[in-house]
Amino acid sequence: MKFSDGYWQTRPGFTVLRPIDIAEVTSGPDYLQVLAPAKPSTGRGWDLNLATATLTLSSPMTDVIKVRIEHHSGALDPGPHFVLPGAGPTPVRIRIDDTVAELTSGDLSAVVRRGEPLRIDFRAGGRTLTSSLPRGIGLVTDDAAQSHVFQQLSMAVGDLVYGLGERFGPVVKNGQTVDIWNEDGGTASEQAYKNVPFYLTNAGYGVFVNHPERVSFEIGSEAVSRNQFSVPGQHLEYFVIHGPSPKQILSRYTALTGRPPQVPSWSFGLWLSTSFTTSYDEATVSGFIAGMAEREIPLSVFHFDCYWMRGFRLCDLEWDPVTFPEPEAMLARLKADGLKVCVWINPYIAQQSALFAEGRDGGYLVKRPDGSVWQWDMWQAGMALVDFTNPDAVRWYTGHLGRLLDQGVDAFKTDFGERIPIDVVWHDGSDPLRMHNYYTQLYNRAVYELLRQRRGDGEAVLFARSATAGGQQFPVHWGGDSESNYPSMAETLRGGLSLAYSGFGYWSHDIGGFEGTPDPAVFKRWLPFGLLSSHSRLHGSGSVRAPWAFGEEAVDVARKFTRLKLSLMPYLARIASETTDRGYPMLRPMLLEFPDDRTTAHLDTQYMLGDSLLVAPVFSDDGDVEYYVPEGVWTHLLTGGTVTGPRWVRETHGYDSVPLLVRPGTVLPVAADDGTTEFVAADGVILHLFELAVGFESTVAAGSARFHVRRTSERIVVTRTAGTGPWSVVLDGEATPAGGDVWVH
CATH class of the missing domain: 2.60.40.1760 (glycosyl hydrolase (family 31))
Known part of the structure; x- marks a missing residue:
């Protein structure tokens, strides 16, 4: 002001x-x-x-x-x-x-x-x-x-x-x-x-x-x-x-x-959604999942958006009996395919929902100063708002969510939480002006704590939209309702960078954009960006985001970058541990890693994924992209070519490519299996060595395996200090199997 x-x-x-x-x-x-x-x-x-x-x-x-x-x-x-x-x-x-x-x-x-x-x-x-x-x-x-x-x-x-x-x-x-x-x-x-x-x-x-x-x-x-x-x-x-x-x-x-806690490894895989207002039933869902399997695109989570419930009854937290007559059996079939299940919820209770009468009679809904239930028609007809300052209301609401967990649901998309009125009275007497922003904290905490209690530490995960200070304790958050074009793709990235500067460690966004239907070129350019974010979801508004809806090339791009991300799970696990232990975001503005390089101070069209991978999304059909490389010899992970900084670089990339550069002085652990989020060292790990200077020495974790890497003026020595299973080293683009527990170059 x-x-x-x-x-x-x-x-x-x-x-x-x-x-x-x-x-x-x-x-x-x-x-x-x-x-x-x-x-x-x-x-x-x-x-x-x-x-x-x-x-x-x-x-x-x-x-x-x-x-x-x-x-x-x-x-x-x-x-x-x-x-x-x-x-x-x-x-x-x-x-x-x-x-x-x-x-x-x-x-x-x-x-x-x-x-x-x-x-x-x-x-x-x-x-x-x-x-x-x-x-x-x-x-x-x-x-x-x-x-x-x-x-x-x-x-x-x-x-x-x-x-x-x-x-x-x-x-x-x-x-x-x-x-x-x-x-x-x-x-x-x-x-x-x-x-x-x-x-x-x-x-x-x-x-x-x-x-x-x-x-x-x-x-x-x-x-x-x-x-x-x-x-x-x-x-x-x-x-x-x-x-x-x-x-x-x-x-x-x-x-x-408060720091972000550990999130489950399966959450780093690809999430596929029904989208928002599209028409779907169990057959549609099964078709989506079968289509991903047929095209060999690994899928980790299937998400049901709001119309898993009936219209005019959001949120009654009941499956629509017409489109999903046997939800427990359906969820069991999905989980038999190795999938996790997420469902959309929000804290708004439509008047037609059976929960409205329960909430009104139990005193679980926010009230006006005259004692009546606060209602409006902005989202659902006559909708009310759960009062999370009332411990009984929290138990009531999470009790209904518990029914869904019993059915087989694994995660909740905690949508909304921003349109919070100020002309109301809260159960605990809170100041309505302060509760407007703070409401999301109580909402997301209630749902997250239920998941943590029922699923255990390290297995709880949300897909949340609203937040305030401290909200990073209830991950993951996604960027909200973007349009399906390049300018909105760029503003989405700026939002993610700004949120990273605000203490949030995990972040996602709707691949292809939410509002409208993206041009196939936009969708294909958005895929690498989405799959090189901490969390990755295919979701839209009135149209689906199944890759084949945008052509066979989009399928190829989705397959390539989904598998690339899964191969990076040993690396992603390490930087996720830094999020929990030190509060560093997984998606990092360049300034965080290069504070002494003045050129990084204004950069908002590229980022670091962790401390070692530079990502520059492509925001054009023709593939022209300009990005900045800090000092040193950087290596294109996808091609093996090198770029020496500090300088600006202009390149042209096809839809199946993106500037993805490895920082000099990096030992990058990669999983031999690129089809799962559950990296097991015994299945094989590949250590890629990039521009290690004389005197370099580091310990590298890859699941249960540990490696000590050291370079002298005469040789590079890699010693496995923990773990079992095959492993190999890639140096200058050439792979060499390790003999026993020591590799020497």
Whole structure:
């Protein structure tokens, strides 16, 4: 929200008080507190008729400093609040003397200069990362007597800002106005399904605003040298997170807000959907699955979208008895073919559904202030909304989902969760403004925890659309309703990169786009992109995405890249473990891996899949593509050719190809079996060695197998240290079987 009118004036309708002086500084064992009046001292009596802000500095974890700015402290706070699993008692160092007051956590310090206008410098590594400069804090009242608090943090020349959730515009957020407010708006506007009040920078720090309600960000768009964020109410709380690298910032942020857990290996395979409004029954489903098998395209998951239920009854969580008269037997047949099953759900309950009366009578549905059930006709006639703040409602809703698990369902697509009203009363008394964004957290958590309890750790997986901060704990998320064309394919990638900058480790999208029917060329170009994402799904709106619907060449492309992905399972398993252990996303913006290469700072049409594979999707029929290669000799995985960077490269690729380059200094483990997600080392592993420099030494995991790789000036030695089964090494494109447990070149 903008409050200023140019440099000197305030916008009509607002009164802004700016804490500018320091009246006193106090401290405790783990905090530093500053009382900041809104005008300089004029002597005795100065304290009368004067607003103040209380600034409290503390630390919830090492290298993170929390700042709480409070105007009036008597306001009610009914919640909800973000749960911060990583927050806890943290040792800090406090220094107060005549010139400064300083709180330090790890290598990060907040320095308040005494005897000067209010200023806070956040310093690490001998330099100032960012500052709250004089007049950088504002206490705002508008003409309707509504209050706001804002903070402005300085930006140095060259500082760039990323993140703020899944956003489909330019991946660098400088110059943008971003409101953190979940909306069901597709992928073609400033609206977003996944809004996260966190940004990171290329300047060694990130900022998390600890508010689930609407947070308004002005990223150099009100004061061009400052990032401003504001919230309604009487207080503002945020965290400055030190890196210094972008990967370290993400790692600390996800340690604070929760990291993505392990997902099942089968979820990395290809998912095929019925699509949204297409006509289908069991015979149709069986035909899809048989068609994939006949064409030798490995399939891992079959997804039933919303019309597995009856129209006007979404969501009653009952199979349509006309199209699926024997669901248990059908699911048993699918699972006998080795498939997992996912079904679409959402938290909206149509009036015609039998669950509506149950929910109304049990008090499980969100209510209006007069006690009536909140309803509208926007999605389903007379639909209501499950109140996940009510523990009984959670048990009721997940109990019905449990019936589906008993029938053989393995995963749920948790759609929607963005159109959450604010003119309602929640069971636990939560603030409706805060619940708008936070609702998705409760919804996805309830479903995920059911799956975890019933299927076990490491076997739970969602296909979720909406999210907010901390939502990365309930994977996987997909990009929402894109159009079926190249511009939308590119904006989908920008959304995935932005979400990766926001702490989300797993991500997918609808191959070919959702709205409309893609041209066969678009579909064929989208396939490599989709199958070189962490998770891969064929899904559309009014038309199917079975590859043969787009011609035999599309079948060939789908087969090639599905099998390529499955062959990469040993590598994907390793980078997935980094997602769980360190909070690194599987699909990574180039900046995360190459923070010192300034060219990577703006790149949003290519990415790294993990730390070793560069992917540049092709966004044209003719196959022309331009991409950037960082320093070193990179190898095309599909052709064996090399490219030496740093430089821009222009190439032309057929539909069966895509720029997929291996980083120099990589040992890439590949499965000999490219038909399954269940990699077993005993079935055979191939180690591809790429540009190993003298002195290179690394341990490489491939399922249960372990290998030690070392290069001296005279030779390369690979030693298997664990595991059984055949293995071989590929060097300079030539495969050599290993003799015993040691290979020497």
